[in-house]
Amino acid sequence: MSELLFNNMELTRSFFIKNVEAVEEGLVDVQPEGFNNTIHWHIGHVLTAAESLIFNFPKSTNHLPVNYMELFARGTKPAEWKGDVPSISVLTSQLKEQLSRMKEIPVESLNVELKEPFLGQKTFGELVNFALFHENLHLGHIQAMKRVIETAK
Template identity: 80%
Template sequence: MSQLLLNNMELARSFFIKNVDGVDESIVDVQPEGFNNHIHWHVGHVLTATETLVFGFTKNSTNLPANYMELFARGTKPADWKGDVPSVSVLVTQLKDQLNRMKEIPVESLSVKLKEPLLGQETFGELVNFALFHETLHLGHIQAMKRVIETRKNK
């Protein structure tokens, strides 16, 4: 089961990257009515949330700039962005790098119990699975936003 989780993680991230790479740059910062953020934010949020859940960002991981928490953490929004904001292409490169690091996770570590439950998850594998669920949830938001923006653009 653990190898299946790692395989699904790679599948989901590859699909996420493929979908984000296919988004026209002219719409990534458009926030359609009824949505709290835009595609650019969702890409950074997935990267940052996964880094936090899987690698312990900001306490145990220095793979991303610290300001990513201010830009992309839960509850943030593009309207509040200040300072350097990475482009979507930079974020996609970081998503690819993160995937390579995730592929190095030893299968046996997935059964390790967390010191205390986090988001209702009790093992590291459950936390990785939650990160996978979270990523696909945001992919759905990106796909919906893309469809709404393109539909309104073509009218």
């Protein structure tokens, strides 16, 4: 089971990055009608959410700046961004680095039970799997937004 999860990790993140790199730079900060955020926000949100779910950001990891929670946490909006906002290239680099750290997770930790179930997940492995599910949801948003923006051009 763990091999399948690690393969899914690689597949999901690689496909996400491939799609992010295929978005024209001028499209990432467009917020199309009917959408709550931008492609830029979704990219940062996936990075920040995965760091939070898998590595307990910002409490137990310092791989991302603390202000990422203010920029990309659930309920945040690009219209309210203040201060330094990382570029897509910085976020993409951080996504790649995060994948390297994800692949170093000890197999035995996947069966560790959480102190309390979180979002219905009872073990750390289930939480990692949820993070991948979440990433795929946001990839769908990015793909839909890209099509809407390109069609409106």
